[in-house]
Amino acid sequence: MFLEIWLKHAALEVQEYVRLVGATFRAIVTRPRYRHDIVEQLDLIGVGSLTVVLLTGFFTGAALASQTGLTLDQYGGRAVVGKLISSSMIKELGPVLTALMLTGRIGSGIAAELGSMVVTDQIYALRALGTDPVRKLVVPRVIAGVLMAPVLTIIADFVGIVGGWLVSRFQLQVASGVYWSSVTEALYTQDVWMGLIKPFVLGFAIVTIACHVGLRTQGGTQGVGKATTVAVVAGSVAVIAVDFFVTQLLIKLMY
């Protein structure tokens, strides 16, 4: 009985999520569009997340250099530390950690904002005033998330490699020239594509999940708190899972 209720509930959530994604795509390609909302969200999601992404990228790269330096020492391979950092950051850590940071910062914010609008009847008010909430609220956030996730990932990759360089140079005593040449040596076109394609998909997943959860908020302020938690938990799990499947797909297609 419990399993049946759970399965019905899960199926309904998936159905509603797919419906929202469909409505979002339709709204993206048709008019009207709320351009100033798109610009506002690009600023909020992109510029607003810069600090957290810079710090995360930098410290991840630096810690990675320290850890891989220790392991590489066992094989006398300290000089190739840059190779490991660049490939790890660009292919995996940059996209995933940036996406996780965005889930915490953007996913929670979107779910809380839309959830509050639902419980205070603002979504009904929007519809009563002739505005489609998907066009006005979801589309600008999805566009901003999809466009800004790759930009932030590139920034995270770069500062991560810089963080790795600082540790390699001053802690592991690897010459700068050796580090940077090993960084570029490890970069293949496929790796760069993988690092660029992933954040588009992850950005889309984070924002659409947060919008879906926010718009289905029920039960007053307590419901808003619950929606925020669900958006972060579901978004984080989705980032890890989607990353795995996209990685498998891209390996099959490109390598």
Place this chain on the structure above:
Amino acid sequence: MTATEILDETGAPVIVCDHVRLSFDEHVVLEDVSFTLIKGHTKIILGASGSGKSTILKIITGLLRADSGVIWVNGARVDRLSEREMMAVRADLGMIFQEGALFDSLTVRENVGYKLYEETDMPIEQVDRRVEEVLGFIGLGEFLHRMPSELSGGQRRRVAIARAMAFKPRILLYDEATTGLDPITATTVDDEIIKLRDIENVSSLVVTHQLRDAFYIATHMAAKKADGTVEVVPATPEKEREAEFIMFRDGLICFEGDADALRRSKDPYLQTFLS
């Protein structure tokens, strides 16, 4: 005669609900609801909490779908319309929500002019003028640049009325517009409802469980004085008859009639409600 010509006539029905029914899972919210709102008249929907009176407003605006029944608004059968088609009907339909439902992130000016700024091609200067005009009408002209969080409960409701009337709809739906307000503030909101009905000729559907406000709206009218100012005075008997009461009970209409008939009713439930 076309639908538009019929709607231009005095006494034309602007909202018709015919055997409307809605339930959420096992819980029946509206069992069988039928009523008609005549152009320029007021229908006051009374009822206890959870009797389905707010739900009927959401069904009329197409925010909720009825399980069965027919709903006509301004000659359009809204129970059959898609969300996209419904937008045209909503152009002539304003709704004031419980607690106002103002947009938190927008100023009073942006809230009031929202529809005109976002959904029409009206030039900005013209929209600004209209916003100032409606805020002046409800006596909040100096609150243009305030945020909703800086307003009192009564001011929020009045701004919500201004937002609903800014695009000049011919029908306004009020959902508990005075609930939670002190009697003096509630009277200022009631006065706005009366003025809109009598000066702007707006047809009104007022949902409330505040009897004092319901009777005040039904028994008063707005009149223009010689100097152009508007005052709210006791209604003439003819005007009083233009306001009708509907009492909801468990998703059904248990009374329909004017203020006098409501006062005279011997129904035990109505007497308990009115006491």
